[in-house]
Amino acid sequence: MAESVEIRPMTFHREVLARIAPDLYMQRHLSLGLRPSLRAFEEFRNVEISDGRLSCASEDSINREGNNILGSNVLKCGKTMVITSITGGVVEENIPVKSEENEIVESYNETDRAANFGQVYPVVEVERGRVGAPTDEEMTLSQRIYNCILHSGLVPKTALDVAVGVRSTDAEGKTTITYSDEQEADGALPTTFKFRRKWTYTLYAKIQVFSRDGPLFELCWNSLLYALANTKIPRAFVDERTTDLKIPISMRGRSAAIRETFDIICDPTSFLPLRLNTSNKAFASNFAVIDLDPEVQLPKDDDDMQDSMPSSVLLADIQGEAEEASVTSTISVVTDGVGNLKHFKAVGGSSKITMDMMRNSIKLAKLRASDLDRKC
Amino acid sequence: MLSAQTGILEQVDGSCKLQCGETTVICSVTGPIEPKARQELPAQLALEIVVRPCRGVPSTREKLLEDQVRGVITPVLARYLYPRQLAQVCFQILESGEPEENYSVKELSACINAAFVAIVDAGIGLKFSFASVPLSVLGEDEQICVDPSQTDLIKSSSTHVLALQLAAGGQKVENILLFESYGDFTEKSMLQVLQSGEKACVETALELRKVIQHKIQQDFVWR
């Protein structure tokens, strides 16, 4: 009757354990003072960046024609690769007819902070070997980056204004382009062409991620920042033959005037760097808070080490399936090197986020930001 | 400032209409119910969160709100009680109370508070109570504004949302469930925001407890 049951410990290969019991795998590593990636707790991964020479405005571009990428970045961090390309568009702003006579006054709007900043429209795509509509992750990433760009005030609205020039053709068929801000150099402006319209650039960012290996917001944000830093916007002009046409129309007894839209043409040889608010340039880092489970710690050689073990630890730069799966509390900081924060997000899951950990994460993020800023 | 009614929808298990200043939101909770195959979790309750904007159709903005609400609700629900089941939490924003294209703090905070009351109304197990407040920091002297009005929000240099996990009758702060800030701020001002936010959260929690107390009194009125 009494059948002896023998209990034998099971052993798994490293990868198998990481897949079937990520939390145990994680705790075993942590008790050794290491992480599954073999990094120390507060160690970041190295980031490699390049502009990929994709932009048509860059000096050594691999392609200048038929290319309207204005800024680009390729960021590699561990296995993950993020490719960001910035493209542009032009919007003619609706200015009420009445204000046409008045000079459009550019001043800092005290009552609406966000109105002073320009936007960038990001679309994040993460390759995952599936086709279909954007996933929730891609959508929340895009929206978070969008919010963050707007509220950080990185792109001043005035930087997106188009200083429109005029292209004139003289009797010999030679064309010259005159920009209003270059007037002083050229002497008097030949024509009294004055625009009663206002155009602004819109910037789009396409962010493509390969080999997703952990949270992506920080990588995408940093890549976008590098791409914006090397973004150059083309000078634009209209042909002198275009005139400010107003077409009177009447419809159902009401009359109105439609203004013909101008064709804005971009100059493929002359670019100006995008003027960013450099004081608002901030880099992103992420952290995780994880509780140490005393039951699965590996036995220590010397016993006096046991009691000095903290109950939870802060990990910098989350990487890999095991870390992401076993971590519920995360902190994400967007800051510059001296502590001007632009975005902060702490999500407390099952592990408690203490004040010390928040302070510590900001401290580390500042160091990281000044390090990343140097790569620009 | 804050007012809420429970049980306003009849077809769902729990519901709540919550008004907080200029923002109004209806939350409905259905569950535990049978999930779709792809939602099912073997050992825990799965969550489906839907946010509908006050006008127009949902966009990425609402997706981000859903993600933030999920981050708050997931750790406080006693999810182990309902393995292989699903809870649907839906929000309909009635009044946004903020410029929608640029801000979402007031909606988010109202959604989190409404979710708390609606989950209690639905009778789904909760491990902790929680409450949330929106905050903004105004001007040069870094004046902290709890539950900012629309004009204060637009003027502010930074906006914050704080959601806390509370214990001991909503008096003691256990953990930060969500603390999200945008704008221009420093570590010092952020920690100050956190401090005044904690106080405001405890107050909000007491308000919410009153709503629940009232609900229970109504439920057992025949006794």
Add this chain to the structure above:
Amino acid sequence: MNITDRRRILGPANAKPLVFDKSMGPAQRGESEEVSSETGNDAMYIENGIVGNSNGSSYLEVKSRINDKNCTLLLTSVYGPRPSRGAFNAKATLSVQFREVTLEKIPAGQLREVCTFLTNIFNAVVNLERYPKSGIDIFLSLIHSSSGPQDYELESIITTCVNGITLAFVDAGIEILDTVSAGMYKKNITAFMKNGTEVVGFWKDDDDNSASEGIMDIVEKCKEHYLQNRKTMIEYMIRSSKSSN
């Protein structure tokens, strides 16, 4: 019905794309560069296994021998063989997806044609019988392509795709009958295997330059290019397997 995309942030609806003035572009300066010798090799840079979460991947950077402005950067990843749902299938099903990662300039109709062409080639090349009840998905991510005056040159893109997919299959360890590679001549592409004795794909576009030439001559010319490409690929594979040992 509202048909705007609500899952992406699209920006203002009245924005117009930037239009560059073609008449004064840098193209005017380098007209003479167009003519260059048709001999010599393409400059090809290969790297395998870049995409971590795929089963196999390859990255190809090709600079054309004919036109030094022609440059194609392509990242190919293969997912599979992975279980496919539904009815039992004795053979694996192959799918090809093509995406432009940075600029989108190729019309969707042409992309579909390219995908069908590539699917047909690799249906003949992959040993599909070995992987029953599974799906193999190929994702082509075109990072960059340029070709002087044209916006894009489909021929060099397709050639790179064929080579990229073969390398990705090798990286994934999926059984193929031979190292398939493609060769290009003017606007014609031929994909070969078995040392150029078997043709697995042929693509011909409207082209006045090669209209007078016989089809066999064109295939021969493509074969020269194929042999070069295949040599480069095999050299890379041998080198990388040596360094990993």
